[in-house]
Every structure is written in structure tokens, then in C-alpha cells.
Amino acid sequence: MSSKIKIRIEKATKVFNTFQREDPAKNPRQKRVKKLKRSHIFAVKDVDLIVHQGEVVLVIGPSGSGKSTLLRCVNRMEDLTSGSIWIDDICVTESKADIRKVREEVGMVFQSFNLFPHLNAFNNIALAPKVIKKMGKEAAFNKANGLLRRVGLVDKAESYPEQLSGGQQQRVAIARALAMDPHIMLFDEPTSALDPEMIKEVLDVMLSLARDGMTMLVVSHEMGFARAAAHRVVFMDKGEVVEEGAPEKIFDDPDKERTKRFLKHIL
Ligand SMILES: Nc1ncnc2c1ncn2[C@@H]1O[C@H](COP(=O)(O)OP(=O)(O)OP(=O)(O)O)[C@@H](O)[C@H]1O
């Protein structure tokens, strides 16, 4: 791991405005709910986080604690309400930031694999290099083949997503993200939709990426992966970072009561 900072998140806050129906139980005499009550949620609140080059940072926390929102703000799929996020020397959160460059630099893999259903595995991977990187046919062919090999799916090049298992689809999704040669990979619960026997094949690919020095920000509750690959674990609750530290520290001897309570559920 180098001392170079790849991701710098400063005082990141994301507020969602929502409209809620007034609870009819509160006012039983009122026949119809007339007004929608405006409210807001601090999905992410004052989060500071630094990820160094080659570092694997794991984000854990209960449902609704803001993990996905934080990741989505890093590649500007979501705009921060206040605060700032830097990828290398690009301020992602500035309105005039070159989002295309950010998306080339930062690959993202989701829980639901989001592959293009009408393209086979090979073309799912080759599409972005061809269209966005303007790579020639042969170079894109070599690129996609190399990545299929890397995720152990050379024999599935011609298969369409619906013909692949969940674990295989997720490995194609990882290969597709890698096809842009990102410097940073974001993973949002990449194995939580998978059957147990498929989890390992996806984690093995992630582990090999980590070992090759990829900078990774990962939302996952896979303890095996956490202990094998994570340099640091960040525990979030209610949009805030409650505690962060080395995996041994957070999992075996956390300082905060809230962290202890949460870990009881997942360990
Ligand atoms: N587009 C949206 N509009 C309104 N509220 C949202 C939106 N996206 C997320 N939220 C709210 O923001 C909070 C954080 O959500 P987020 O999806 O980031 O949590 P999470 O930690 O990823 O949860 P999970 O473990 O269930 O995936 C939640 O209260 C959620 O309801």
C-alpha cells in the first residue's frame, strides 16, 4: 500500500427529501389523508474518509446506514448535499467535474449484477472499451478475452446473462468494470444476492484484485474476505462513521457499544 491518497471524502453529507403520508392512526377521525408531510433523511452525515492507493477499505453497518449512498456519491451517481469528495486530484463533487473521467477511473459493481441482457458475456465486457475507449476490434477482443480468463469464465464467452449462474454473472460484471482499466473499484454488497456456493468464486476474484494492489472500497459483511483482504474496516450507523480501524480491532475489540451490538448480529 502506498501513502498516496486515492479517495478523499471530507464532511460528506447527503440529505434526501421525502414526502410521507401522515400516519392515519394518529388522526383516526380524518377520513382521507390530505397532506403529504415533507421530511428529510440524513442518509450520509459528516463522513470523513481517506482511502490510500492499494488499500482495501470495508464498509459495514446496518440496513439504511448510508453505505450504498456513500459509494454512489463517490462516482457521482448521487450528488452530495454538502462536503466534498476527491478522486486523485479531481474534485468529483464540483459541478463542472469531468464525470466521464471519474467513471473511467472508478469501476463499480452492484448487488444486482446489472448486465446488459441482450449481450453475451464477451460483449458485455467488450462494449465499453469499444464505445468509450474507442478501442479497435482486435484490441477489444484481446481485452475481453483476457478479462474472461481472469475471472475464470473463458468457456462462457458466448453465454447470455440469463444462461449464467448468479456467481458467473457477478464475475462478468466485475470483468466489465475492469475493462475500463479503473484505478479504483467500488463494490456494493457484491455477494449478498448469491447462493453460498457461489459467494466464494466472486470473493476469490475480489481477493486476487486486492492482492494485485487495486484500491477498493467495499460494502460487504463477508467476514472471511474482510479478514483476508481488508486493511481497514469502517462501521457506519445512521449515516455516520461510528468507528474505524484495522479488521482485528473492529471485529475483536471495538471501542463503541453500537459497534459491539451490530457485530453480535453478523459474527
Ligand atoms: N433515492 C432515495 N430517496 C430517498 N431516500 C433514500 C434514497 N436512497 C436512500 N435513501 C435513504 O437513505 C438512507 C440510507 O440508504 P442506503 O441505501 O445508503 O443504506 P444502506 O446502508 O446501503 O442499506 P442496505 O444495507 O439496506 O443496503 C435510508 O434511510 C434510505 O431509505
Ligand SMILES: [Mg+2]
Ligand atoms: Mg445498500
